[in-house]
Amino acid sequence: MKSRPRVLLPVLGLLLAGLAAASEITVFAAASLTNALKEIGTRYEKTTGEKVIFNFAASNTLAQQIQAGAPADLFFSADEAKMDDLDQANLIVRDTRRDLLGNSLVIITPTAGVKITQAGDLTQIAIKHLSLGDPKAVPAGVYAKAWLESAGLWEALQTRIVPAENVRAAMAVVESGNAEAGIVYKTDAAISKKVVIALEIPAAEGPKIIYPAAVLSDSRNKEAARKFLLHLGGKQAAEIFAKFGFTRID
Amino acid sequence: MSAEELQIVAFSVAMALLGTLLILPPGLALAWLLARKNWWGKSLVETLVAMPLVVPPVVTGLVLLRLLGRRGPLGSWLDQTFQMDIVFTWKAVILALSVMSLPFLVRNARAAIEEVSPELEQMARTLGAPEWRVFFFITLPLARRGIIAGMLLAFARALGEFGATIMVAGNIPGKTTTLSVAIYQNVQLGQDATVWKLAGISAAIAFIVLWLSELLQKKKP
Numbered sequence: 001m002k003s004r005p006r007v008l009l010p011v012l013g014l015l016l017a018g019l020a021a022a023s024e025i026t027v028f029a030a031a032s033l034t035n036a037l038k039e040i041g042t043r044y045e046k047t048t049g050e051k052v053i054f055n056f057a058a059s060n061t062l063a064q065q066i067q068a069g070a071p072a073d074l075f076f077s078a079d080e081a082k083m084d085d086l087d088q089a090n091l092i093v094r095d096t097r098r099d100l101l102g103n104s105l106v107i108i109t110p111t112a113g114v115k116i117t118q119a120g121d122l123t124q125i126a127i128k129h130l131s132l133g134d135p136k137a138v139p140a141g142v143y144a145k146a147w148l149e150s151a152g153l154w155e156a157l158q159t160r161i162v163p164a165e166n167v168r169a170a171m172a173v174v175e176s177g178n179a180e181a182g183i184v185y186k187t188d189a190a191i192s193k194k195v196v197i198a199l200e201i202p203a204a205e206g207p208k209i210i211y212p213a214a215v216l217s218d219s220r221n222k223e224a225a226r227k228f229l230l231h232l233g234g235k236q237a238a239e240i241f242a243k244f245g246f247t248r249i250d
Numbered sequence: 251m252s253a254e255e256l257q258i259v260a261f262s263v264a265m266a267l268l269g270t271l272l273i274l275p276p277g278l279a280l281a282w283l284l285a286r287k288n289w290w291g292k293s294l295v296e297t298l299v300a301m302p303l304v305v306p307p308v309v310t311g312l313v314l315l316r317l318l319g320r321r322g323p324l325g326s327w328l329d330q331t332f333q334m335d336i337v338f339t340w341k342a343v344i345l346a347l348s349v350m351s352l353p354f355l356v357r358n359a360r361a362a363i364e365e366v367s368p369e370l371e372q373m374a375r376t377l378g379a380p381e382w383r384v385f386f387f388i389t390l391p392l393a394r395r396g397i398i399a400g401m402l403l404a405f406a407r408a409l410g411e412f413g414a415t416i417m418v419a420g421n422i423p424g425k426t427t428t429l430s431v432a433i434y435q436n437v438q439l440g441q442d443a444t445v446w447k448l449a450g451i452s453a454a455i456a457f458i459v460l461w462l463s464e465l466l467q468k469k470k471p
Contacts (some may be wrong), residue, residue, distance in 0.1 A: 026422070055422040065420055069320025069329075070338035165438055172440030194440075218320060220333070 024051035025224045026071060028062040030078035030211065031166040032103065032140065032185050036244040037076070040237050050224060058166035060137040066091060066216060073225035076100070076213040076232070078167075079139035083212045090217060096226060097214035100233060102247035103185045105143060105206050108195040110177045116198035119151050122181060129162045131173040131182035140167035144183040146207040171195065185209070187245040210249060254423070255432075255444065259451055262429040265340065266408035269347035270401055273355055277404075278397070281359035282385065286368075302414075303353045311346060311417025318342065318418070342419040343426050350411045351404035358403060362396020363389060395466045402463040406456050 029037050034056045041052040055062065055072070063082040066072055067089060075092065077083045080099075086092050107116055114126045122130065133141030141163060148154040164170035167184050174182040175194040182195075189197045213232060215225045231237055238248060251259075283289070284296060302310050318325040318336040328334045336342050366389050374384045390397070412430040419426040421435055429452045436445045 026425075053422070053424060055420065057421065065338060068315055068337060069318075069322070069325055069335075070420060071335040072338075169438040172438060175440045 024053055025073040025219075025221050025228055026053045026055065027074040027076060027228070028055045028057075028066060028070070028072040029074075029076040030059045030062070030139065031056050031168045032078055032188055033076060033211070034168065035191055036187075036241050036246065040232070040240050043236070043240075044228065044231055048227075050228075052228060058133060058138040058140075060139070061166070066218075069218070071218075071220070072216055073219040073221050074213060074229060075216055076211065077139070078103075078209075078211055079142065080210055080212055081142070082139065083214060086214075086216075092214040093217050093219075093222065094214075096229060097212055098229075098233060099210050099212045099249045101211040101241055102203075102249050103187055103209045103211065103245075104203050104247075105140075105147060105183055105201040105209070106186045106189050106197045107181060107183055107199040107201070108171065108174050108189050108192075109181050109198045110174055111194060111196050113177075113196070113198075114180055116181065119153060119199065119201075121199075122153055123156045127180045128160060129173075129179035129181075130157055130160045131162045131164060131170045131179035133167045133170050133184075134163035134165065135161065136163070138164070138166055138170075140170065140183075140185060143207045143209055147183075147201055147205070150205070150207075190245050211246075251447065255447060257424060258427055258429060258432045258448065261340075261427070262409060262452075263455070265343045265347055265428060266351075266405050269344045269351060269408045270355070270405045272344065273348045273352050273404065274401065277352055277355040277400075278359055278390075281356050281363055281397075282389070284356070285360045285363040299356050300353050302350050307350060307411065307413025308417055310349060311414035314342070314346060314349065314414065314418040318345070337418055338420045338422060338426060340419075340426060343415055343428060346414040346418050347408035347411050350414050351407040354407050355397075355400040355404040358400025359393065359397045362393035362400070365396070366392040399463040399466045402459050402466070406459040406463075409452065409455060409459075 027037070037054055041054060044050070044052055059077040059079060059082040062075065063077070063085055066075060066086060075083065075086065083092065083097065087094065087097070107122065109116060114124070116122065132144045133139065135141040135145035145154060148157060162173060162179055164173060167188055170182050171184045171188050171192060173179045175192060181198070186197070186200065189195055213229055215222055215229060219225050242248070280299065284292065315337055316322050320326060320329050320335070320337070325336060328336060336345070370392070371384050371388050374388050379387070410430055411428070412434065415428055416431055421427050421431050429448055433445055433448045433452070436448065
């Protein structure tokens with residue numbers, strides 16, 4: 001028993017050395033950005049040789065982790081409110097903040113699901129569960145609630161809402177058929193084969209959806225973070241974002 | 251298995267192993283103190299060590315997070331003196347696993363040490379053995395089955411840990427994502443194939459470890 005640790009330690013040491021390699025930046029990004037950023041990150045690594053690590057979750061979760069002291073270099077939020085929170089806590093480098101992307105909401109159903117042709121159809125009895133990001137905190141849910149309120153549907157639907165941890169989790173509930181409908185970003189619905197877009201919420205009707213990004217003031221690698229942020233606003237990244245359906249904000 | 255899944259499994263096993271090794275010296279010392287000595291505050295320490303067994307793991311995680319975060323009392327000191335990050339790194343994973351699995355080691359080791367006849371220890375003392383020799387050459391070898399069983403249980407607990415880990419270490423792919431956290435996340439995202447693969451692996455590891463510890467506890471030396 002006493003000789004076993006001696007054999008194991010070098011192996012573990014190697015494993016950890018690999019994990020601890022430090023020349024990289026960590027980007028905390030909204031769950032809805034997962035596919036686009038992964039593609040951008042892979043290309044960026046290939047051309048610059050700099051490593052980019054992503055942590056995808058709901059923006060409110062990420063903002064909380066950053067406030068708790070998570071070692072992140074860049075924050076890419078799905079709404080302005082979470083970025084404002086960090087700004088107020090002096091956690092972002094203010095002059096690096098910029099609004100990068102826009103998005104819009106859609107109503108989704110499973111591929112062979114109920115028919116929805118107008119917003120009012122959401123109140124039909126067949127829709128027992130409406131899947132959203134948690135409307136109290138998750139940006140996609142906050143946006144969805146704002147739209148439902150403006151459409152006068154919130155009161156009627158409130159008890160049918162199934163809140164999810166992030167927008168992708170909200171979509172998964174519809175994909176599995178456990179909710180008859182859901183409200184997610186157009187960009188999320190576009191990558192799923194198991195849901196269909198029943199109704200697009202016109203940009204003019206829905207809340208204004210803005211994705212801001214900023215370098216974090218606790219970052220230990222601000223230069224590299226700045227450089228990647230610049231890249232995110234550049235032409236090459238724009239093409240990938242556009243491919244996934246994000247709109248550009250200028 | 252994809253490279254990503256393999257990394258998660260290897261990382262989780264490594265973290266659980268390191269966590270178990272890390273708690274071994276203090277855990278054994280504590281077990282011995284609890285089994286063999288009477289001291290002021292003993293029952294208090296005993297209760298504190300057992301707390302992670304009954305307190306919701308997220309609460310344990312929360313306490314660690316507030317303590318070790320960059321703005322926490324311990325975390326801010328580590329940040330300023332050593333520029334060292336704990337929360338949301340692999341160090342936080344080990345820490346969470348260690349705290350959560352410590353009671354399993356201590357309780358098993360304590361019971362095992364209590365079973366060792368004090369007369370044998372006394373005999374060694376009368377033959378002139380100093381206290382540390384008594385411990386390493388009499389108590390430890392005689393209690394080894396219980397101690398190893400405790401280590402195995404601690405390891406199994408560490409491998410299954412979820413609540414404390416997600417609070418203090420989060421879910422950063424390739425950096426802090428453990429088996430349980432990955433399973434939870436993939437359930438959330440509806441990635442069934444990955445979920446079942448990871449769930450199967452964790453169940454298999456847990457089965458082997460538990461089985462070994464049962465075997466050890468049954469066979470008396």
